Amino acid sequence: MTALRDAALYYARQGWAVFPLRPRAKEPLVGGAYKAATAELEQVEAWWATWPDANIGLATGERSGVWVLDIDGPEGFASFDQLEAEHGEVPDTQWASTGKGSHLYWQCPAGHDPGRRIGVRPGIDYIGGSGYLVLPPSIHPNGREYVWADADTVIPVAPEWLFELQRPKTAPAGAPRIRAPRMRPEGVDAPEGIQDARRYLGGVVRRAVADVVGAGEGQRNVQLFRAAAWVVSVAAGLAQDASSALGDLYRAAQVAGLEDEEIERTLDSAASKGLRSPMRGGSHV
Numbered sequence: 001m002t003a004l005r006d007a008a009l010y011y012a013r014q015g016w017a018v019f020p021l022r023p024r025a026k027e028p029l030v031g032g033a034y035k036a037a038t039a040e041l042e043q044v045e046a047w048w049a050t051w052p053d054a055n056i057g058l059a060t061g062e063r064s065g066v067w068v069l070d071i072d073g074p075e076g077f078a079s080f081d082q083l084e085a086e087h088g089e090v091p092d093t094q095w096a097s098t099g100k101g102s103h104l105y106w107q108c109p110a111g112h113d114p115g116r117r118i119g120v121r122p123g124i125d126y127i128g129g130s131g132y133l134v135l136p137p138s139i140h141p142n143g144r145e146y147v148w149a150d151a152d153t154v155i156p157v158a159p160e161w162l163f164e165l166q167r168p169k170t171a172p173a174g175a176p177r178i179r180a181p182r183m184r185p186e187g188v189d190a191p192e193g194i195q196d197a198r199r200y201l202g203g204v205v206r207r208a209v210a211d212v213v214g215a216g217e218g219q220r221n222v223q224l225f226r227a228a229a230w231v232v233s234v235a236a237g238l239a240q241d242a243s244s245a246l247g248d249l250y251r252a253a254q255v256a257g258l259e260d261e262e263i264e265r266t267l268d269s270a271a272s273k274g275l276r277s278p279m280r281g282g283s284h285v
Contacts, residue, residue: 004052061131062113072098091159107158253266
């Protein structure tokens with residue numbers, strides 16, 4: 001669609017780092033997801049020449065100079081009304097209607113990136129560094145179009161009280177704290193016919209990571225469990241250690257918006273399940 005291509009180029013010209021998403025969806029079409037986003041016009045042009053009906057993803061945070069308050073559904077609007085009742089109205093800014101709510105845009109000065117924080121209030125998320133969102137005129141999975149309102153308003157810095165509501169998520173130090181048994185079973189040889197077990201496992205991990213990052217709302221934890229159990233099961237069948245793969249899934253789950261404690265519990269349970277059923281062909285759990 002010409003409108004989507006033109007919009008993607010417009011955003012890139014103003015310095016926003018964009019990348020293509022699946023049509024009428026939120027899953028990335030390029031490897032690396034938001035990490036591949038760019039404001040280089042030649043690359044943006046090439047992407048939308050390949051996928052003319054692709055939705056538009058924006059890498060938020062310092063990459064594009066903006067972060068977004070994501071208000072989701074009636075619960076989110078009620079929470080936002082309560083916040084304004086407590087602290088006063090927020091200043092006018094650019095905002096867009098989404099499939100189920102609104103995105104409010106704020107400047108992201110260097111050193112003031114709120115990161116990605118889910119559930120600062122019921123139905124309200126912060127989307128900054130290590131995150132992305134969908135830009136107008138993309139089409140939501142429910143068929144509604146993302147639409148700008150007050151698009152000409154200058155994007156201000158968020159009021160201090162709004163920014164302070166978030167508590168930036170910190171990545172866990174070192175490897176994820178998985179309490180499952182040793183990730184490489186003793187005395188197990190790689191199956192015949194797979195000459196390069198490590199490379200084969202790498203392909204499985206890449207697909208599993210993509211599944212987690214692309215999971216829809218309400219399915220992220222389930223998808224993380226399935227992906228982790230699959231990866232550990234394949235690794236066990238290949239006599240490979242799965243610790244590094246679980247670390248990749250941990251980071252993917254953070255990008256998807258899951259909380260650290262929830263990620264740890266899910267990976268712990270999934271790893272135990274995967275070790276109990278080593279696979280010999282890499283088929284999905």
